[in-house]
Amino acid sequence: MEISTAVKKVIHYNVVQNILKHYQCPETCGAHCCSTGQIHFFEDEVKVLTVLNKEKAKNITSEGLYAGLYQMNTPCSFLNTSGRCEVYDSRPTVCGMYPFKVNTSGTSLGLQPCPIGFLIIRDFAEWIVDTFSRSGVTDEEIVRIKEEWQKNVESYEAELTEFHFKPLLKEMQIPFDELEMLSMFLSSKKYAVHNIESKKSA
Structure with a gap:
């Protein structure tokens, strides 16, 4: 081999490819x-x-x-x-x-803060909040999780500023098992949008 x-x-x-197929590098x-x-x-x-x-x-x-x-x-x-x-x-x-990057942990991948990386982490945050919202946790806990991930997204977005000139980048670490779940979430989200658009055009 x-x-x-x-x-x-x-x-x-292959899981990373299933995630990246939902995104496209901007013309810029x-x-x-x-x-x-x-x-x-x-x-x-x-x-x-x-x-x-x-x-x-x-x-x-x-x-x-x-x-x-x-x-x-x-x-x-x-x-x-x-x-x-x-x-x-x-x-x-x-x-x-790319923008996923192999690290030495053996259990996760780093996510670099390029434009696509930001879109992925924004969707990852949406998946996290959606998952907890369905898990029966209290409303207060859901609010806390939303606020925590909003800060994470904002922090990650800040890294976009001239990220290609920075010697050190703030990578978001995503465990392999959560990559699998994110991939399924993105596919279901795309399927839901497709159904809505189909009903509108019917």
Whole structure:
């Protein structure tokens, strides 16, 4: 089994994809993750990119600290003149995860405060409040939870200001099991909106 395939299973890559399909980078996105961020690849991913464009793949170098790990010299050479990925369907694991980021906990993923990251955390807060509202807790507790998550969302939104220039970013940590629940919540939310729109057009 290729290393990238094994890693994807561990980090719940498919769940992340089910979440990210509900979002789209805004036209104003400056592709900061690809032009200024650290982009690491596995050896099998480097081979794929080399087949796609050998010349551009020369910008990939050995990471140095870990065997089998490589790094793209930024900005990514696979960005086109519009700042969009030319190899999107074959993009490496780290690119497919963003704005989610693997950490060392082994139980959660970090969520970076880019524009999409903010939309995700806003929906995550909505899911948390919705879940507690259905769980039979007191009205006072629901109010407290709403206020707590409103502060979390506002704090996260503040990180959006020139986030690509900050040496340290405030990441929201989301446990793997809650990622699964968020994915289901987003799907049910989309289904509900679709039904409402269908009834309006009927």
